[in-house]
Amino acid sequence: MANYLIIGASSGIGKTLSNQLAEAGHLVFGTFNQNKMTPDHPNIKYFNYNALEEDLSLESLPDALTGIIYCPGSINLRPFERIKPADFINDFNLQVVGAIKTIQAVIPKLKNSENAAIILFSTVAVQTGLPFHSQVSASKGAIEGLTKALAAEYAPKIRVNCIAPSLTDTPLAASLLNSDQKREANALRHPLKRIGTTQDIANMAEFLLSNKASWITGQIMHVDGGISSLK
Template sequence: MKKNILLIGGSHGIGFELVSQLHKDHEVFVASRTADKLSDLDVTYIQYDAETDELPTDELPEKLDGFVYCPGSINLKPFKMLSAEAFEKDIQLNFLSLVKSLKAVEGLLKKSDQASLIFFSTVAVKTGMPFHTSVAAAKGAIEGFAKALAAEYAPSFRVNVIAPSLTDTPLAEKLLGNDKKKEKMNERHPLKRVGTATDIANCARFLLSDDSSWVTGQVFGIDGGMSTLNVG
């Protein structure tokens, strides 16, 4: 069934891969700061900065069946080097701007028979990792929020979270900038490779589809086994 799906962000990385998978079968709306390669796809682009702008809902359809919030950060530093302002910035981008964007379209989502909402977290919420205090705090807020929202809005909304490990996207460029770095990161994962945008988008596509109609309030660790396996 053709759905109306809104992505906040979606012009690069995981978001763009998801748009690429969805646009032929659904009406896809992408609200992001830049269009990048979106002009090559059959989507509706809306210029929008989630941190500073109000979402122009007059450019959206009367009903939304899916909502995906893609913006995020990877701010990895020792706690002693992180200012309080750095924490505020990560919380603002990852969580508070999500809430603002969702508030703007809550009424449109309620018109769907059962809207699917997808947010992104990180493996570092479940598995404590050094230098992740800021991003883990911001993403942890998302996980708690998602479960509470799923309970409050069931059965009208399904709300799920995808928690990847390191994924080969522009956001992770500094961590995967050369072959040596990438090989080191590959070895950290039980499946011996970092994730790809396709790995994560495949899960998101499933959660937006009717195939996942009995799935809500879950956090999916799409992480190469990082959060649950210790293979030595």
């Protein structure tokens, strides 16, 4: 049994991954921010956590963590001219600074594990370039740089990888998929002609956490229906 910490386990990809890891026999410590969660599985233990707070306490976690997955994010798609600098800062604090503070808090626990791994999340928009994506791409671009820097710094003890999905059917993307017309149009943009599911992304995360990925670190894994590399 491994111990995993999932920040943002209350919905979307984090919730799906929590259930998959629990079903596989692992112990999952999942966080929620606003809505108190009732575990779907006895191997999941939820607790309240706000990555934006100054003083973060994760001392109650086990002395050894096999992995941490940082899921919080935002999707704010607007013309560049209409985005205030404060909006970029808010996104950066949530998606980058929050990840940094959390990882720093649990590094000693990861070092106590034999096959420790960190999973972060980017977006296909960083390396592809999409209009109206400057706000999310700025923060997620930083996440990709952080992934490679941490992978180099903590090898061989801790593996660090990043998943860069395309549009995935999560509550965060609800406004982009709230009609049949939007769903069909977005599906057709992808060579595989469908929207990603939380299970698609969770499957990759589960693989990267496992011993099957023990020779993989510092990678940006594109799970995106082919949109980043095919026409």
